[in-house]
Amino acid sequence: MAMATVMRKSSSSSAAAGAAAAMARRAFASVSVGTDLVSSAQGVSLQKARSWEEGVSSNFSTTPLSQIFNEKKVVIFGLPGAFTGVCSKAHVPSYKNNIEKLKAKGVDSVICVAVNDPYVLNGWAEKLEAKDAIEFYGDFDGSFHKSLELSLDLSSALLGHRSQRWSAYVVDGKVKVLNVEKVPSEFKVSGGEVILGQI
Numbered sequence: 330m331a332m333a334t335v336m337r338k339s340s341s342s343s344a345a346a347g348a349a350a351a352m353a354r355r356a357f358a359s360v361s362v363g364t365d366l367v368s369s370a371q372g373v374s375l376q377k378a379r380s381w382e383e384g385v386s387s388n389f390s391t392t393p394l395s396q397i398f399n400e401k402k403v404v405i406f407g408l409p410g411a412f413t414g415v416c417s418k419a420h421v422p423s424y425k426n427n428i429e430k431l432k433a434k435g436v437d438s439v440i441c442v443a444v445n446d447p448y449v450l451n452g453w454a455e456k457l458e459a460k461d462a463i464e465f466y467g468d469f470d471g472s473f474h475k476s477l478e479l480s481l482d483l484s485s486a487l488l489g490h491r492s493q494r495w496s497a498y499v500v501d502g503k504v505k506v507l508n509v510e511k512v513p514s515e516f517k518v519s520g521g522e523v524i525l526g527q528i
Contacts, residue, residue, distance in 0.1 A: 373476055380451055398502040402437050403438050405497050408441065412453055420494065425463060444490065453465075496524050508523060
């Protein structure tokens with residue numbers, strides 16, 4: 330039992346170290362304040378969280394970025410994945426708990442996006458009881474995050490290619506505020522409280 334505990338701790342430490350090393354080997358995202366998200370990710374669409382039955386009935390439709398961002402004030406945050414630790418315990422709740430304050434500042438929608446399929450995101454959103462406050466979108470193949478250079482290889486944590494942990498305030502498609510965590514395990518700059526003070 331002691332050996333198993335040591336092995337689990339070692340594996341966890343290796344995963345964290347691997348994620349940190351991946352971040353150290355690459356520059357921060359090419360997206361920056363002033364970037365037009367719609368033109369920077371041309372041809373990319375996201376998949377609104379839904380049940381499998383809803384996916385079938387909608388003929389597996391996707392949502393163009395222009396429909397999400399054009400002529401709107403949007404707070405969007407990205408995270409490594411549904412049902413993971415910091416994402417579930419801190420990141421999503423920080424926006425859910427501040428939704429009324431964000432709306433009072435004129436924000437039209439608060440969006441969570443992750444490199445997951447929309448069905449997993451739907452189940453996660455329902456578990457967190459956050460679906461009424463936050464719009465959840467899947468980036469199932471990672472194309473949105475890759476276009477913005479916000480993708481990250483988290484294979485060391487058995488997650489594969491995922492997203493960095495980040496947040497942005499976007500007005501009519503243009504980034505006005507951008508926060509990217511140094512490593513995905515951190516939660517210092519991308520939370521709802523932080524961006525609330527930046528709008």
